[in-house]
Amino acid sequence: ETGVTQTPRHLVMGMTNKKSLKCEQHLGHNAMYWYKQSAKKPLELMFVYSLEERVENNSVPSRFSPECPNSSHLFLHLHTLQPEDSALYLCASSRGPGTQYFGPGTRLTVL
Amino acid sequence: DAKTTQPNSMESNEEEPVHLPCNHSTISGTDYIHWYRQLPSQGPEYVIHGLTSNVNNRMASLAIAEDRKSSTLILHRATLRDAAVYYCILSEGAQKLVFGQGTRLTINP
Numbered sequence: 550e551t552g553v554t555q556t557p558r559h560l561v562m563g564m565t566n567k568k569s570l571k572c573e574q575h576l577g578h579n580a581m582y583w584y585k586q587s588a589k590k591p592l593e594l595m596f597v598y599s600l601e602e603r604v605e606n607n608s609v610p611s612r613f614s615p616e617c618p619n620s621s622h623l624f625l626h627l628h629t630l631q632p633e634d635s636a637l638y639l640c641a642s643s644r645g646p647g648t649q650y651f652g653p654g655t656r657l658t659v660l
Numbered sequence: 661d662a663k664t665t666q667p668n669s670m671e672s673n674e675e676e677p678v679h680l681p682c683n684h685s686t687i688s689g690t691d692y693i694h695w696y697r698q699l700p701s702q703g704p705e706y707v708i709h710g711l712t713s714n715v716n717n718r719m720a721s722l723a724i725a726e727d728r729k730s731s732t733l734i735l736h737r738a739t740l741r742d743a744a745v746y747y748c749i750l751s752e753g754a755q756k757l758v759f760g761q762g763t764r765l766t767i768n769p
Contacts, residue, residue, distance in 0.1 A: 553703075580755060592704070592759040605756070639703045646755040651703030 552576040553652035555640050561658045564630060570655045572623040572640030581623040582649065583615060584639040592639065598623060599645075630659045664748045669764040672738050680733040680763055682748030687728050690752050695722065695733050697744040698762070704747065707733065743767045 553574045562568050574581065583595040597605035598617040612634075614626040623640055635658045641649040665683040672678045684693070695707040708715055708722045710731070715722040721734040735742055747762040 591761055594756070594758070597755065599755075641703070643755065648706045648709070649704075649755075649757060651705065653701075654703050 553640060553642055553650050555638075555652035555655050557655060558653065559656045559658075561660065562627070562630065563660050564632070566627075566630075568627045570625040570627070570638055570640075570657075572625075572642075572652055574621055574623075574640075574642035574650070574652075576642060576644075576650060578642035578644045578650070579620050580643045580645060581617060581620075582641040582643075583623065583625050584641065584651075586637040586639060586654070588636075595625075627657075630657075632659050635659045664750060664760055666746070666748055666760065666763045668761065669766065671766045671768065673768045674740060675737055678735040678738045678742070678765065678767075680735075680746050680748075680765065681730065682732070683730045684748070684750055685729045687750055688752075691750040692752065693722065693724060693728075693731050694749040694751060694757065695720070696747045696749065696757075696759075697742075698747070699741075699744045704759075707746070738765075738767050740767050740769060 556571045580599045582597050584592045585595055586592045594607050595609045596615045601617045612628050616624040637654045637656050639654045640652045643649045692709050692711050694709040696704040697707050698704040708717055708720050710722045710724055723732045745762040745764050747759050749757050
Protein backbone atom coordinates (compact mmCIF):
# COMPACT_ATOMS: atom_id res chain seq x y z
CA GLU A 550 0.00 0.00 0.00
CA THR A 551 1.64 3.27 -1.08
CA GLY A 552 -1.30 5.53 -0.36
CA VAL A 553 0.33 7.25 2.63
CA THR A 554 3.61 9.08 2.15
CA GLN A 555 5.84 10.70 4.75
CA THR A 556 8.66 13.18 4.36
CA PRO A 557 11.42 13.33 5.24
CA ARG A 558 12.24 9.67 5.74
CA HIS A 559 15.18 10.53 7.98
CA LEU A 560 15.80 13.64 10.06
CA VAL A 561 18.61 14.64 12.39
CA MET A 562 18.09 17.75 14.46
CA GLY A 563 19.59 19.56 17.39
CA MET A 564 17.66 20.26 20.55
CA THR A 565 17.19 23.93 19.66
CA ASN A 566 16.01 23.37 16.08
CA LYS A 567 12.49 23.67 14.72
CA LYS A 568 11.46 21.15 12.09
CA SER A 569 8.26 19.67 10.67
CA LEU A 570 7.25 16.19 9.60
CA LYS A 571 4.80 15.89 6.72
CA CYS A 572 2.27 13.19 5.94
CA GLU A 573 0.06 12.97 2.87
CA GLN A 574 -2.62 10.42 2.08
CA HIS A 575 -4.05 9.74 -1.39
CA LEU A 576 -6.81 7.36 -0.27
CA GLY A 577 -9.72 9.73 0.25
CA HIS A 578 -9.69 9.09 4.00
CA ASN A 579 -11.08 11.48 6.59
CA ALA A 580 -9.09 10.53 9.69
CA MET A 581 -5.34 10.82 10.26
CA TYR A 582 -3.06 9.75 13.08
CA TRP A 583 0.44 10.28 14.47
CA TYR A 584 2.18 7.42 16.29
CA LYS A 585 5.59 7.23 17.95
CA GLN A 586 7.65 4.04 17.94
CA SER A 587 10.69 4.11 20.23
CA ALA A 588 13.28 1.36 20.26
CA LYS A 589 12.09 -1.74 22.12
CA LYS A 590 8.68 -0.16 22.87
CA PRO A 591 5.25 -0.62 21.31
CA LEU A 592 3.73 1.98 19.02
CA GLU A 593 2.19 4.82 21.00
CA LEU A 594 -0.74 6.80 19.63
CA MET A 595 0.01 10.53 19.84
CA PHE A 596 -2.77 12.38 18.02
CA VAL A 597 -5.96 11.62 16.10
CA TYR A 598 -7.64 13.96 13.64
CA SER A 599 -11.12 13.28 12.30
CA LEU A 600 -12.56 15.59 9.63
CA GLU A 601 -9.60 17.91 10.26
CA GLU A 602 -10.42 18.31 13.96
CA ARG A 603 -8.19 16.93 16.68
CA VAL A 604 -10.18 14.33 18.57
CA GLU A 605 -7.44 12.76 20.65
CA ASN A 606 -4.25 14.00 22.28
CA ASN A 607 -2.62 11.31 24.37
CA SER A 608 -0.81 13.54 26.88
CA VAL A 609 1.84 14.48 24.36
CA PRO A 610 4.30 17.22 25.43
CA SER A 611 3.71 20.64 23.87
CA ARG A 612 7.03 20.49 22.04
CA PHE A 613 5.08 18.32 19.55
CA SER A 614 2.44 20.37 17.72
CA PRO A 615 0.21 18.71 15.12
CA GLU A 616 -1.56 20.48 12.28
CA CYS A 617 -4.17 19.14 9.87
CA PRO A 618 -4.92 21.81 7.23
CA ASN A 619 -7.12 19.47 5.16
CA SER A 620 -8.13 15.83 5.07
CA SER A 621 -5.16 14.83 2.92
CA HIS A 622 -2.33 16.44 4.87
CA LEU A 623 -1.01 16.13 8.40
CA PHE A 624 2.01 17.82 9.92
CA LEU A 625 3.92 17.36 13.15
CA HIS A 626 5.84 20.49 14.14
CA LEU A 627 8.82 19.84 16.37
CA HIS A 628 10.42 22.40 18.69
CA THR A 629 13.13 22.09 21.36
CA LEU A 630 13.06 18.32 21.40
CA GLN A 631 15.01 16.09 23.75
CA PRO A 632 17.29 13.16 22.85
CA GLU A 633 14.66 10.77 24.25
CA ASP A 634 12.30 11.97 21.50
CA SER A 635 14.43 10.11 18.97
CA ALA A 636 12.13 7.52 17.44
CA LEU A 637 10.27 6.41 14.34
CA TYR A 638 7.26 8.66 13.79
CA LEU A 639 4.46 6.99 11.87
CA CYS A 640 1.48 8.55 10.18
CA ALA A 641 -1.70 6.62 9.37
CA SER A 642 -5.07 7.37 7.81
CA SER A 643 -8.49 5.71 7.74
CA ARG A 644 -12.01 6.21 6.54
CA GLY A 645 -13.75 6.88 9.81
CA PRO A 646 -13.19 3.98 12.22
CA GLY A 647 -12.09 1.68 9.40
CA THR A 648 -8.77 -0.03 8.78
CA GLN A 649 -5.73 2.18 9.27
CA TYR A 650 -3.14 2.51 6.52
CA PHE A 651 0.34 3.49 7.64
CA GLY A 652 3.12 5.42 5.98
CA PRO A 653 6.75 4.28 6.04
CA GLY A 654 7.64 6.60 8.91
CA THR A 655 10.21 9.29 9.60
CA ARG A 656 13.28 8.17 11.55
CA LEU A 657 14.07 11.11 13.85
CA THR A 658 17.35 11.52 15.70
CA VAL A 659 17.70 14.35 18.22
CA LEU A 660 21.27 15.24 19.12
CA ASP B 661 -9.15 -1.40 25.42
CA ALA B 662 -8.86 -5.04 26.48
CA LYS B 663 -5.36 -6.45 26.67
CA THR B 664 -3.97 -9.19 24.44
CA THR B 665 -1.20 -11.68 25.14
CA GLN B 666 1.07 -12.98 22.38
CA PRO B 667 4.30 -14.99 22.41
CA ASN B 668 7.34 -12.76 22.02
CA SER B 669 8.71 -14.75 19.11
CA MET B 670 8.01 -17.70 16.85
CA GLU B 671 9.94 -19.47 14.16
CA SER B 672 8.76 -21.44 11.16
CA ASN B 673 10.01 -22.81 7.88
CA GLU B 674 9.34 -21.51 4.42
CA GLU B 675 6.32 -22.97 2.63
CA GLU B 676 4.87 -24.35 5.88
CA PRO B 677 1.74 -23.08 7.64
CA VAL B 678 2.17 -20.76 10.61
CA HIS B 679 -0.30 -20.41 13.46
CA LEU B 680 0.14 -17.24 15.53
CA PRO B 681 -1.85 -17.33 18.79
CA CYS B 682 -3.40 -14.46 20.71
CA ASN B 683 -5.16 -14.59 24.07
CA HIS B 684 -7.71 -11.95 25.00
CA SER B 685 -9.62 -13.32 27.96
CA THR B 686 -11.16 -9.93 28.90
CA ILE B 687 -12.57 -9.19 25.46
CA SER B 688 -15.90 -7.38 25.46
CA GLY B 689 -18.84 -8.19 23.22
CA THR B 690 -18.22 -5.20 20.97
CA ASP B 691 -14.46 -5.64 20.54
CA TYR B 692 -13.19 -6.52 17.10
CA ILE B 693 -9.97 -8.55 16.80
CA HIS B 694 -7.51 -6.85 14.45
CA TRP B 695 -4.19 -8.17 13.17
CA TYR B 696 -1.49 -5.93 11.75
CA ARG B 697 2.09 -6.76 10.87
CA GLN B 698 5.21 -4.66 10.61
CA LEU B 699 7.91 -5.70 8.20
CA PRO B 700 11.47 -4.50 8.87
CA SER B 701 11.93 -0.78 8.23
CA GLN B 702 8.27 -0.26 7.32
CA GLY B 703 5.09 0.99 8.96
CA PRO B 704 2.50 -1.53 10.13
CA GLU B 705 0.13 -2.99 7.55
CA TYR B 706 -3.36 -4.37 8.01
CA VAL B 707 -3.68 -8.14 7.78
CA ILE B 708 -7.19 -9.13 8.81
CA HIS B 709 -9.93 -8.51 11.37
CA GLY B 710 -13.01 -10.28 12.70
CA LEU B 711 -15.70 -10.21 15.36
CA THR B 712 -17.09 -13.70 15.91
CA SER B 713 -16.83 -15.79 12.77
CA ASN B 714 -13.66 -17.07 11.16
CA VAL B 715 -12.41 -14.83 8.37
CA ASN B 716 -10.33 -15.44 5.26
CA ASN B 717 -8.61 -13.05 2.89
CA ARG B 718 -5.79 -13.21 0.40
CA MET B 719 -3.17 -12.70 3.10
CA ALA B 720 -4.31 -14.95 5.93
CA SER B 721 -7.10 -16.60 7.88
CA LEU B 722 -8.36 -15.68 11.32
CA ALA B 723 -9.74 -18.40 13.54
CA ILE B 724 -11.71 -17.10 16.52
CA ALA B 725 -12.53 -19.34 19.48
CA GLU B 726 -16.19 -19.86 20.23
CA ASP B 727 -15.89 -17.98 23.55
CA ARG B 728 -13.82 -15.27 21.78
CA LYS B 729 -11.15 -15.40 24.46
CA SER B 730 -8.49 -16.38 21.99
CA SER B 731 -7.79 -16.24 18.28
CA THR B 732 -5.21 -17.56 15.84
CA LEU B 733 -3.79 -15.91 12.74
CA ILE B 734 -3.00 -18.52 10.12
CA LEU B 735 -0.52 -17.99 7.31
CA HIS B 736 -1.19 -20.94 5.06
CA ARG B 737 2.17 -21.09 3.33
CA ALA B 738 4.82 -18.86 4.82
CA THR B 739 7.39 -17.12 2.65
CA LEU B 740 10.50 -15.22 3.64
CA ARG B 741 8.56 -12.01 3.03
CA ASP B 742 6.22 -12.92 5.89
CA ALA B 743 8.99 -12.36 8.45
CA ALA B 744 7.66 -9.49 10.55
CA VAL B 745 6.26 -8.49 13.93
CA TYR B 746 2.59 -9.49 14.12
CA TYR B 747 0.26 -7.51 16.36
CA CYS B 748 -3.08 -8.72 17.70
CA ILE B 749 -5.23 -5.75 18.77
CA LEU B 750 -8.70 -5.42 20.25
CA SER B 751 -10.79 -2.39 19.47
CA GLU B 752 -14.44 -1.44 19.22
CA GLY B 753 -13.60 0.34 16.03
CA ALA B 754 -10.29 0.53 14.27
CA GLN B 755 -9.86 4.21 15.08
CA LYS B 756 -8.18 3.61 18.42
CA LEU B 757 -5.59 0.88 18.09
CA VAL B 758 -3.43 0.06 21.11
CA PHE B 759 -0.36 -1.86 19.97
CA GLY B 760 1.42 -4.31 22.28
CA GLN B 761 4.82 -5.90 21.77
CA GLY B 762 3.54 -8.38 19.18
CA THR B 763 5.10 -11.65 18.02
CA ARG B 764 8.32 -11.52 16.04
CA LEU B 765 8.01 -14.20 13.35
CA THR B 766 11.16 -15.61 11.80
CA ILE B 767 10.93 -17.70 8.64
CA ASN B 768 13.74 -20.12 7.89
CA PRO B 769 14.58 -20.88 4.23
